[in-house]
Amino acid sequence: MQKKTINVGLLGFGTIGTGVVRLFQKNAELIAHRTGVNLQLARIADLDTTSDRGVTLPAGMLTNDADALLTDPEIDLVIELIGGYTPALQFILKAIAHGKHIVTANKALMAVHGQEIIAAASRAGVDVMFEAAVGGGIPVISAIKENLCANRFSTVLGILNGTCNFILTKMTDEKGDFAPVLAEAQSLGYAEADPTFDIEGVDTAHKIALLAAICFGTQIDFSQVYTEGITGITAVDIDFAARLGYKIKLLAIGKQRKDSVEVRVHPTMLPVDYQLAEVDGVFNAVRLSGDFLGPAMFYGRGAGMEATASAVVGDVMAIGRNIAVGAAGRTPIMGCWPQHIAQQPICPMSEIISRYYLRVTAVDQPGVLAKIATILGQYNISIQSMLQPECHAADSVPIVLMTHAAREADINQALLKIDALDIIAQPTCLIRVENDLD
Amino acid sequence: MQKKTINVGLLGFGTIGTGVVRLFQKNAELIAHRTGVNLQLARIADLDTTSDRGVTLPAGMLTNDADALLTDPEIDLVIELIGGYTPALQFILKAIAHGKHIVTANKALMAVHGQEIIAAASRAGVDVMFEAAVGGGIPVISAIKENLCANRFSTVLGILNGTCNFILTKMTDEKGDFAPVLAEAQSLGYAEADPTFDIEGVDTAHKIALLAAICFGTQIDFSQVYTEGITGITAVDIDFAARLGYKIKLLAIGKQRKDSVEVRVHPTMLPVDYQLAEVDGVFNAVRLSGDFLGPAMFYGRGAGMEATASAVVGDVMAIGRNIAVGAAGRTPIMGCWPQHIAQQPICPMSEIISRYYLRVTAVDQPGVLAKIATILGQYNISIQSMLQPECHAADSVPIVLMTHAAREADINQALLKIDALDIIAQPTCLIRVENDLD
Structure with missing residues (x-):
């Protein structure tokens, strides 16, 4: 193996970028010994060229001129850690147009503009890798694309957002309500000042969109x-879940159906003794099922400077190995060669089959349960278990129902009718239940 | 990507070999779409050419002449699933000498004769992959070599033998003793007729030797x-472990010390709420710690026809991709280029530091505990907790001691003295405790 120098450019010198620099500096010898090539961090571009990030750089390495880096003929590979859509997309496309390989941690960009990036990369014959975009340090994208690629996958489930999992874990452990726990997560640095993308599930949705695309070979x-x-x-539902033997997690779900795929993100009740239910705090996990593999689970840190840097530099080393032996494009970017990627539709939510937790809030008078049960029966929804705790509130009682598997459209129709009853004091709370993992 | 046909030869048509054939037949199109090459199972060699394995082969594909397969110029890659040392080693060396890439599930061969195989492969410029040798379907070897390769690893721990884990899980759940549970495992097909390699820890040792070599970059x-x-x-120790909040697992341990490595396999007590303690039945798991990654865990089926076939064919597809782009030798066989592989010594057991569970069996008379505690104190072993249950046996009592961290040499010396006391009715039972996972 001939020693070859590969020059790496880094776009974005924030938290993860700093982690990447630290990793290159600390493990330089190890990286060389394992790849057989000389991977050099050659240039860093960031608008902020003055802040102290606690790392020492050679003079002239840091610039505020992204263009200079993108067009530098000496740079072989560009790491994009700016995040967001603009200017990250433009920068990546420009880098590709200049023949540079790409490593990115940008899940939003890959989930929304992945097709455009992949098409450009295919034309240019460069590699694009994004292991750090999903599950921080957990090498699940590479595992699906490389090691487990002989399998037809049926499901991929994930706990993919550390902020949400931290909040739900704390709400569960301390019986706290959402708002104060979110405030605490923010003060600890586990939630952003504007946490919308995390707590509304958008970040998780970006990640499961990528995992589902790779697992199921589809756009x-x-x-x-x-x-x-x-x-x-609410703390109330977390408490009822616990009494019934469940935990509430923000679960990302991908399932292969006959001619469509399910790709969805929502709070989900999982039996407490499921491995995924035991993934707490800021940790992430992904559970896959393949036709030969059976079930497998990957667990690790979902975010953070160091775990994400590990994934970024792992991708850089993989591309470095490809460059060294002239094997760019060895593995298709989404795990399947583009001409064979399917266009499977996403199954509408109305058609999914699930079990449901329903917390009905009704006035405390005779005949209430009969009315609710009658409507559920009309829609073919059967009740698996029920819980009506003694209640000391003045004028309404919670009735908790766990259904057997039902169609979401039927549940929605039934709830419309139930919530229109004059005995109903508040809209019914619905949480989906997942407990038939294959 | 140009379509190219790569011919695969299979040595050994037993259970795993049958799974490999089934996978090639069932997922042929998917394999082609994901690799971009035409991977053809071209020839199978086994001494038994007549048994019905439930799969249909083209006429002439199955031969009892291994040599014809090994020397066939049309064959690009040989899968070795014979197992054991002889003739597997000779066959692999012959295949390499004929320029064929190798995929094997043979942990014993790779752990004991890996150096010879790797040296031959390096000279011939062929790839050798062995993902199926460790953890069945769990893609941990590739993860370490490829995705996590930017990390300096500090520990690798594994539950790596499904037979042992099945037996220990059943002993724990049903309070059974070893011999009857082993007999049940044999009748269920979870233990071999001669289970020695499994229950004596040898199979687990082969696997951790491979994982430690790859993680720590050393022979x-x-x-x-x-x-x-x-x-x-015994059921007695499993019961005491449970009372103290522990489970007993056959744990494979690899640790990087300053100038040496620990590589050892022994029954180990793990706190019940550790993820590894929750890996039950025939499942396997590997837990790694890297300097940037932090902790990560991989979980899945440890063995079986289908999960192992998934790993074997995953390796075949990886090599197929390498061949397609002329990138054989892209990744060093043990994750590090040979000239940089270290020769770290294995730390002798006498020097390891651990916590210990000691079950002393003493005659029931005053002063017993004082004598034992005095000896432990003389060897700087301090007691973290103690359990002396009320005992209805005639003349001896169990005294269970959990120590703080101590040197194994000190423990051994202390036990020699303790067991020589005339108050001791039986040799003391020692089980190591692992509860400081980083």
Whole structure:
């Protein structure tokens, strides 16, 4: 193996960028020994060229001129860590046009503009890798594309957002309500000042859109991914879940149906003894099922400077190995060669089959349960278990129902009728239940 | 990407070999779409050419002449699923000498004769992959070599033998003793007729030797791997472990020390709420810690026809991609280029530091505990907790001690003295405790 120098440019010198620089500096020898090539961090571009990030750079390495880096003929590979859509997309396309390979942690960009990036990369014959976009340090994208690629996957489930999982874990452990726990997460740095993308499930949706596309070999129209966050979760429902033997997680779900795929994100009750239910705090996990593999689970840090840097530099090393042996394009970017990628539709939510937790709030008078049960029966929804705790509130009682598997359209129709009854004091709370993992 | 046909030869048509054939037949189109090459199972060699394995082969594909397959110029890649040392080693070396890439599930061969195979492959410029050798369907070897390769690893821990884990899980759940549970495992097909390699820990030792070599970038002298199986585990100790909040697992341990590595296999107590303690039945799991990654865990089926076939064919597809773009040798076989592989010694067991569970069996008379505690104190072993249950046996009592971290040499010396006391009715039972996972 001939030693070859590969020059790496870094766009974005924030938290993750700093982690990448630290990793290159700390493990330089190890990186060389494992790749057999000389991977050099050659240039860094960021608008902020003065802040102290706690790392020492050679003079002249840091510039505020992204264009100079993107067009530098000495740069072989560009790491994009700016995030967001603009100017990240333009920068990546420009880098590709200049023949540079791409490593990015940008899940939003890949989920929404992935097709355009992949098409450009295919034309230019460069690699694009984005392991850090999903599950931080967990090498699940590479696992699906490389090691598990002999399998036809049936499901991919994930706990993919550390902020949401931290909040739900704390709400569960301390019986806290959403707003104060979110405030605490913000003060600890586990939630952004503007946490919308995390708590509304958008970040999780970006990630499951990518995982589903790779697992099922299909394009995913991100606008069709059902996305429901955790802002409506209350301490009351977490408590009822616990009494019934469940935990509430923000679960990302991908399932292969006959001629369509399910790709959805919503709060989900999982039996407490499921491995995924035991993934707490800021950790992430992905659970896959393949026709030969059976079930498998990957667990690790979902975010953070160091775990994400590990994934970014892992991708850089993979591309470095490709460059060294002239094997760019060895593995298709989405795990399947483009001409064979399908266009499977996303199954509408009305057609999914699930079990449901329903918390009905009714006035405390005789005959209430009969009326509710009658409507559920009319829509072929059968009740698996029920819980009506003694209640000391003045004039309404919670009735908790766990259904057997039912069609979401039927549930929605039934709830419209139930919530229109004059005995109903508040809109019914619905949480989907997942407990038939294959 | 140009379509190219790559011919695969299969040596060994037993259970796993049958799974590989089934996978090639069932997922042929998917394999082609994901690799971009035409991977053809061209020839199978097995001494038994007549048994019905439930799969239909083209006429002439199955032969009892391994040599014809090994020397066939049309064959690009040989899958070795014979197992054991002889003739598997000779066959692999012959295939390499004929320029064929190798995929094997043979942990014993790779752990003991890996150096010879790797040296031959390096000279011939062919790839050798062995994902199926460790953890069945769990893609941990590739993860370490490819995605996580930017990390300096500090520990790798595994539950790597499904037979042992099935037996220990059943002993725990049903309070059974070793011998009857082993017999049940044999009748269910979860243990071999001769289960020695499994229950004595040898199979697990082969696997951790490979994982440690890859994680720590060093040669591992397999003869120096401390290996203790589960035949000495009793229902009594499983019960005491549970009372103290622990489960007993056959744990494979690799740790990077300053100038040496720990590589050892023995029954180990893990706190019940650790993820590894929750890996039950025939499932396997590997837990890694890297300096940037932090902790990560991989979980899945440890063995079986289908999960192992998934790993074998995943390797075949990886090599197929390499061949397609002329990139054989893209990734070094053990994750690090040979000239940089270290020769770290394995730390002798006497030098390891661990916590210990000691079950002393003493005659029931005053002063017993004082004598034991005095000896432990003389060797700087401090007691973290103690349990002396009320005992209705005639003349001896169990005294269970959990120590703080101590040197194994000190523990051994102390136990020699303790067991020589005339108050001791039986040799003391020792089980190591792992509860400081980083």
